[in-house]
Every structure is written in C-alpha cells, then in structure tokens.
Amino acid sequence: DIQMTQSPSLLSASVGDRVTINCKASQNINKYLNWYQQKLGEAPKLLIYNTNNLQTGIPSRFSGSGSGTDYTLTISSLQPEDFGTYFCFQHNSWPTFGAGTKLELK
Amino acid sequence: EVQLQESGPGLVKPSQSLSLTCSVTGYSITSNYWGWIRKFPGNKMEWMGYISYSGSTSYNPSLKSRISITRDTSKNQFFLQLNSVTTEDTATYYCARSPRRVGPDYWGQGVMVTVSS
Numbered sequence: 035d036i037q038m039t040q041s042p043s044l045l046s047a048s049v050g051d052r053v054t055i056n057c058k059a060s061q062n063i064n065k066y067l068n069w070y071q072q073k074l075g076e077a078p079k080l081l082i083y084n085t086n087n088l089q090t091g092i093p094s095r096f097s098g099s100g101s102g103t104d105y106t107l108t109i110s111s112l113q114p115e116d117f118g119t120y121f122c123f124q125h126n127s128w129p130t131f132g133a134g135t136k137l138e139l140k
Numbered sequence: 141e142v143q144l145q146e147s148g149p150g151l152v153k154p155s156q157s158l159s160l161t162c163s164v165t166g167y168s169i170t171s172n173y174w175g176w177i178r179k180f181p182g183n184k185m186e187w188m189g190y191i192s193y194s195g196s197t198s199y200n201p202s203l204k205s206r207i208s209i210t211r212d213t214s215k216n217q218f219f220l221q222l223n224s225v226t227t228e229d230t231a232t233y234y235c236a237r238s239p240r241r242v243g244p245d246y247w248g249q250g251v252m253v254t255v256s257s
Contacts, residue, residue, distance in 0.1 A: 068243045077144075077234070077247040089245065121185065125243045128200065131185035 040132030057122035162235030
C-alpha cells in the first residue's frame with residue numbers, strides 16, 4: 035500500500051491567514067491526489083481532485099498543487115467556515131488516506 | 141442532488157457479522173462506482189472496497205476474506221457485510237460515490253458501529 039504522510043497534524047491559524055497543508059506519498063501517485071474537508075458529524079466534502087481541480091461549488095481560495103510524491107493544499111485567506119479537519123486521499127493505486135490535519139482557530 | 145445515507149446496527153457482538161445499507165437518492169447506482177470507507181477511533185481511514193455500475197466488486201486485500209459488497213438496484217441501495225468482526229472493526233462507516241479517476245465525491249454522514257460484547 036502507498037503510505038500518505040500528512041503534515042501538520044494540528045494547525046492553529048487566524049481568519050485571513052494563508053495556510054498550507056502537505057501530503058507526501060511513499061511513491062509516485064501521478065497527481066491522483068484529492069483533498070477533503072470534514073466537520074464534526076458531517077460528511078466529508080471534496081475540495082480538490084487530482085491535485086489541482088477545484089470541485090464545483092468550492093471557493094477559489096482553495097487550491098492544490100504538487101506532483102510525484104509531494105502535494106499541497108493552500109487556503110489563500112482563511113474564513114471562519116474553513117475550520118475543521120482536512121485529509122488527503124490518493125487513488126493512483128489501492129486508495130489510501132492521510133491521517134488528517136485539524137485546523138483550529140488561534 | 142446526490143445523497144447517500146448509511147443505516148444499520150450501532151452495536152455488533154464479536155464474531156458476528158456487521159451489515160450496513162447505503163441508500164442513494166438523486167443518482168442511479170447502475171452508473172458509476174460506489175464504495176465503503178471506515179474511520180477508526182484515532183482518525184485513521186481505510187478504503188474497504190467498492191461495487192461498480194455493473195455489479196463487479198473490488199475489496200481491500202486486508203479484508204478480502206471477510207467482506208462482501210452487494211446491491212439492490214430496484215431500491216437503489218448497496219450493502220456492506222463484514223464477517224467475524226472483532227473490536228478492531230469498531231469505526232465510523234461511510235458510503236460514497238466514487239467516479240473512476242476522480243475518487244469519492246459524495247459521501248454519507250457515516251454510521252458509528254461499535255463491536256463489543
């Protein structure tokens with residue numbers, strides 16, 4: 035299985051901040067990397083698919099980049115509704131997940 | 141709008157079978173791919189397997205001997221059965237639509253299942 039190492043596990047930030055979350059795969063995943071947001075008790079929400087494709091309805095302050103084994107989610111200007119948990123997901127081969135990043139208010 | 145809803149018992153005894161239903165509205169399960177995912181206490185997540193639009197299935201090798209995913213197209217539902225459960229199967233179980241080469245785009249809210257005597 036491909037291992038996904040996600041960092042940081044906890045991120046404290048303020049409204050308006052630019053934040054980045056990283057995922058590193060144990061081998062090349064050919065840009066088959068998605069980012070999700072989850073809030074307590076809710077279904078995960080797809081933000082970005084295949085590295086840099088913004089899912090319909092997701093604000094443009096979310097963006098993704100990367101290639102090979104290293105991928106990044108960027109939120110350009112944090113909004114109050116962005117706090118929650120984020121996780122990455124690779125589907126180049128049998129799907130696996132990152133461990134998650136909890137984004138909290140500083 | 142595509143909506144998924146998991147249902148099933150919240151408590152299962154060790155060695156018994158876990159059976160869950162995913163009810164889909166707004167989209168036919170005879171199109172696309174449909175998966176089961178679980179999130180363990182401590183937040184590790186695992187892709188368990190999926191059933192395709194044609195009814196073919198693929199399972200996580202770590203579960204292959206215990207898992208079965210089936211469907212009822214007349215009810216637009218698909219199902220998870222996990223046999224011989226242990227306390228390590230305690231998790232929140234999610235169903236999701238998962239287009240090929242996109243990954244899961246619509247998810248249910250999840251159902252928490254505890255394995256305990």
